[in-house]
Amino acid sequence: RKQHSPAAARKGRMDIVMRLGLVAAASVIMAVNIKSFVEAGGLFPGGFNGLTLLLQRSAARYLNLSLPFSLINFLLNAVPAAVSFRLIGKRFTAYSCLMIVLTSILTDVIPPMPITNDVLLICIFGGIISGFSISLCLLGGATSGGTDFIAVALSERLHVDAWNYILLGNAAMLVVAGLLFGWDKALYSIIFQF
Secondary structure, three states: OOOOOHHHHHHHHHHHHHHHHHHHHHHHHHHHHHHHHHHHHOOOOOHHHHHHHHHHHHHHHHOOOOOOHHHHHHHHHHHHHHHHHHHOOHHHHHHHHHHHHHHHHHHHHOOOOOOOOOHHHHHHHHHHHHHHHHHHHHHOOOOOOOHHHHHHHHHHHHOOOOHHHHHHHHHHHHHHHHHHHOHHHHHHHHHHHO
16 A cells, blocks of 8 residues: 655645635636626526526526526536546546536525626626636636536547537527527627637
């Protein structure tokens, strides 16, 4: 059995604390961004967070059902997380699941807090904040879940670039959002996602 020095053990603990801090900060920023910019503009972010909002808003508008963000997001991420656990690794999947759980719960708990009603400002600054939160998450050795799980698994195991597939998935989601909620929301969401 390999012996680890106390210095190596401390470095390992610091690495874990740093990763947890980055993932937690990313989760808070992403949830606040959803509750401020995304909801104020009626936008649809990319990936499973956007799909979660699309399903949540569709249920509210067309079925008069108020579904929690966390329930939908957990269900959507269950299969990709299981695949990631098997194909990519336990640690990456665990940190990513922490990101998903924290973001989902915080999105349900944090009250709406619109900062501005100017949709162009919402798209630009909300998109920048979204990119920043995802960057923090990636620095923590995790992902925000959903399509990122799929992209990493395809890239690492099958050596397939998933960018075009993810782009097509986001485009299909925005077409559905445009049909259900108006093309202005879908078109502004393109700016946000970019």
